[in-house]
Amino acid sequence: MNNNEPTHIQSYSRLFMVLLGLFLLTGLTIGVSYIHMGKLNVWIALIIASTKATLVLLYFMHLKYEDQLIRFSFISTVLFLVIMISFIFFDISFR
Amino acid sequence: MMKAAQDHKGKTIGMWLFLYSEIILFGGLFVLYAAYFNRYSSDFISGGHELNRIIGSINTLILLTSSFTVAASLTAVRRNSNRTAGLLLGFSMVCGLVFLVNKYFEWSHKFHAGIYPNSEQLVNGPPGVNIFFGMYYMITGLHGLHVIIGSLLLGFSLQKLVKRKITAESHAFLENSALYWHLVDLIWIFVFPLFYLVL
């Protein structure tokens, strides 16, 4: 249960590739915002943002190599947030 | 107590648990954003037009880069390149500072333009625009506070690195400060499109 072996070391090149990916996605989200698709724009922006966030989480924050407990509880936290928002829409969408 | 002191994984778990509480804290504000965007879509769009997309984009790139340099500093420490690690950490802190300076300019520009909480322009204008800027100030304000805290944590990490209290074998403080910094980055990743790219 005590885990003191050295944790996986992320190489500089891998980290840099992730940064490039993040820059590209940032450019993409800025570009897409000029194409007007109504409500769809929000969802696309959120999907791109979530992709960027996933990259940061998996590689910068090491989530790819972490314990199941952390991955499971992280997803649960996000799920709780999603439920908070969506359940409120039961109210505000139907007033 | 004996066991916990050497349990690196446990310290990581503790830090992630703390991050969850921060995610939910900001989450409450995103709940409000979602509800109000649904109600005031066109006002949010016109509000979004007033924000400076260029500063917003630059700030995004700055935070992303600083996240990279923080992660890289951890790699450096693990490879015993303490000097490189120190430089990377220092650079990250500078990024944080630049971000805050940009924010300061953004906010003061808005204030001068009469766009601030409870200003005449906002109170007498469309309600959705008032809410947009209320949310803007609330979220970027709370986020800015976290940038300050994160920068301080990076600063303490740098100090410990210099004093050789952070080493290849023992670097939990740096690792956890790095996680906090990445969280600050994560929040901005969502704030940026939701406020600056509503077009």
Next chain:
Amino acid sequence: MNDVTSFYKTPSPQHLKGVWAWLLTQDHKRIGLMYMWAVLFWFIVGMLMGLLLRIELMQAGKTIVDAKVYNSLFTLHGVIMIFLFVIPAIPSIFGNFILPIQIGADDVFFPRLNLLSWYLYMLGGLFAIISLFSGDFPDTGWTFYVPFSVTAKSNVSLTVLAAFILGMSSMLTGLNFITTIHRLRAEKMGWMQIPLFTWSLYATAWVQLLATPVVSITLLLVVIERLFSLGLFDPDKGGDPLLYQHLFWIYSHPAVYIMILPGMGVISEIVPVFSRKSIFGYKGIVWSGMAIAIAGSLVWAHHMFTSGMSDVAVFVFSLLTFLVAIPSAVKVFSWISTMYKGSIEMSPPFFYALIFIYLFSLGGLTGLVLGSAGTNIQVHDTHFVVAHFHFMMFGGTGFAFFAALHFWWPKMFGILYDFKKAYIAAILTTTGFVFHYIPMFILGLQGMPRRYYDYLPRYQTGNFLAGLGGIVLVLGILMMIVNLLSSFKKRVPASSNPWGGTTLEWTVPSPPPLHNFIHAPEIPAYPYDFSQVNRNDESGSGS
């Protein structure tokens, strides 16, 4: 056993002396005790506030205070009882003292963070005191609804900041317990061998960690609105006051599960011991605890049925609310089934546990009246609600807290209290409780609103009766506390296992040594195997 040095004699860190051995301690047992004295203080203060306001209500019109003071009284009573007593009590006192021992650990994972949690608790209490004496205490009710909380001239910001700080204390405790349970369990103790009290604290800890930040941001928004008038909840500026209510209850409903789950954990420990029989349905209790934590986070808007939210929301939340009752029932059936064909032995903790089961079940049934949207319209914001939540938080958590005090008192202090006086106090308390709150159910159904200073003549009898019950209730509680405190005078020594319990805290001396265990604990294959264990008396014979 007599030559083992108790933790009272060994400070940790070692060099600390005198009062600093307490104020700077990193020992979970000392921290638990420091919480206990502070929590008992706030409980008594909150109880006296309650008594004052119920005496005021004994007669229509002014009795002892005027309307404004009355409004502040019920606000203060709510804030103190909820944030300074019911939420922290069982986790911070008994969780801190007992949890590490139950899992075979020598402390929690983050001992210094634990001490910080205590300081945050004390700081929150201090803010509450300051807000009481430095100007007008708020009269908004503990729910701080907008717009009144934003526009009121009273000390709302200070009080709300007190609650914010107390929330941080709660969150950090949850964080500490989760990490402790994951990382510091004895090697041979798998998940399905963890005692049920610890399991209940695990479920609670997740709610503490994830739900509390919602109220933190909500209270922060109230302060920001008061300072800067952003208008986020102000309809004149585009805001929606109902969003405040949503955010508030997204925490405050799960908060009641933070309150009750540890209490249920206490009962799950006590019932097997005094039935001399293993708990019925260990896994059922484990899973129902987690189910309550999860499902309880999905039902918050049942506090808002009459607020003006959509009919769809009313329907959804009413349906989900009925589902939460199911895991609670699983626990009640399990406790009863444990007692069935067991070898029952009465003791003060068991007595309180039995009363808990009765009051919790009764109160829980009235929850169905409230959860059903149609009937809710009749009873919302009436005394029916007041009676319901007091049955749950007081009859439930409060009595579980009393049970825990009587159960673990010998372990924490190495002494026993007077049983006879304990029983008499319990009977007085329960009798007072029943006569205090049952009239309120009737008053509520008859239409008497809550938080009203004055009322129509037809409510006079019910209020008068409730007041009498309240006086008896307070007398019973005071007697209970005096009895417990008197145990320090007589110092009847307690052995390591006066009740014959099977969980690890009963294998260590009373009180325990600094690092809890003298030799590495033997982990039984199942935590509730009563075939082997015997209780021991002061001579130390038996296991």
